[in-house]
Amino acid sequence: MKFLYHPDRAELNLSTVLYALSDPVRLLIVSKLSTGEERTCGDFGLPVVKSTVSHHVRTLRESGVVRVRVQGTQRFVSLRADDLNDRFPGLLAAILKAYNVSEEKQNLLSNGQQS
């Protein structure tokens, strides 16, 4: 069984988090997690193959943006909203709000698959 590294709340680094959130695919993942519910890796409906999804989820996890929980053959991914809010108050909300009014999601999905 693999150990999945997650940085502690106090170790969250601003540039690292901003970098993790600066990729369109990863922004889409975070947007889909913003309801607060968990999703499995296969459940994101992303326009990239599964090994690429795995790479992006790992980047988000190692930066501290998401938490990954193993159950059986699946990984349940959730937003670390509380930790992010503690360290960077208002940041996640501002990014999600900006993302939702932008057309970035549409740009990404118009060449890929749907919700």
Place this chain on the structure above:
Amino acid sequence: MKFLYHPDRAELNLSTVLYALSDPVRLLIVSKLSTGEERTCGDFGLPVVKSTVSHHVRTLRESGVVRVRVQGTQRFVSLRADDLNDRFPGLLAAILKAYNVSEEKQNLLSNGQQS
């Protein structure tokens, strides 16, 4: 005389802006501009050579984070706070606040020069 490209307010792109802000040197530049005053490129006191400063200022300009104004042999750089606030309300403030309470500035400057 060179024409300096600046994206319009409406063209600001979230992932591009986040990427521009995900570099420690560029975060330091933005932090120093956050008083609202202009600075020249040579005036940032960064721990990198001037060609690297030029590269970072260009990245910030082309992403829409800063405006660059030419006067004589100098470039006056300022934050596009109004444009960023219009498109991404709260984002800049959250990032600056997070940056100021972090130790990233210290990390960067401890190996370089001061203020």
Place this chain on the structure above:
DNA sequence: TCTATCGTTCGATTATAATCGAATTATAGA
């Protein structure tokens, strides 16, 4: 016109990362 200053550009190096497909691992369930 000469020179110093400010900044950009260029070329090179090095590092990082986004992406894919194939192979692999781990687990649940028949």
Place this chain on the structure above:
DNA sequence: TCTATAATTCGATTATAATCGAACGATAGA
């Protein structure tokens, strides 16, 4: 034990970018 499923890892490719030093360009001022 066998098989299907979920996801990771690996290797390769391609692209991007951070950094430096050297050369260049533009301008102000002597």
